[in-house]
Amino acid sequence: MHTSTEIYWLTLTLIATALFWIPTIINRITETGVWATLMPPQLQPKAQWAERLRRAHANAVENLVIFAPLALAIQMTNTSTLITATACIVYFFARLVHVIAYIAAVPLVRTLAFTAGFLSQMTLALTLLGLF
Numbered sequence: 654m655h656t657s658t659e660i661y662w663l664t665l666t667l668i669a670t671a672l673f674w675i676p677t678i679i680n681r682i683t684e685t686g687v688w689a690t691l692m693p694p695q696l697q698p699k700a701q702w703a704e705r706l707r708r709a710h711a712n713a714v715e716n717l718v719i720f721a722p723l724a725l726a727i728q729m730t731n732t733s734t735l736i737t738a739t740a741c742i743v744y745f746f747a748r749l750v751h752v753i754a755y756i757a758a759v760p761l762v763r764t765l766a767f768t769a770g771f772l773s774q775m776t777l778a779l780t781l782l783g784l785f
Contacts, residue, residue, distance in 0.1 A: 658738035659777075662745045663724040669745070670717055673710040673752055677703050702756050709755035713748055716770060720744055723777035730781065737780050744773035 680703040681690045747769035754763035779785035
């Protein structure tokens, strides 16, 4: 079975998003210990980078809810083009840069990366509507 470019990059995006939380948990374990990490209430991390990563992960999940159905719909409707494939590749790297810039507190890069991801989503949506 052949995996389309869109599904390939969607899968990589899903894997990356699934892994973004791990450094936050490692930080929490080093700050509070294993037992406290497992027990509620969950405290905000003391390390500012860890709190930014927690927020970046939440943002990645929120945007995945938009991106994933669009990429799947492109596959299901057989409307894949070079443009939709490129949009999915751009989306993956935009989200990766967004998380890194969020952790590093680089606002302009973070905003540009978010915008690139949004434009990728809109490219898929407009393709599905037959407008692109």
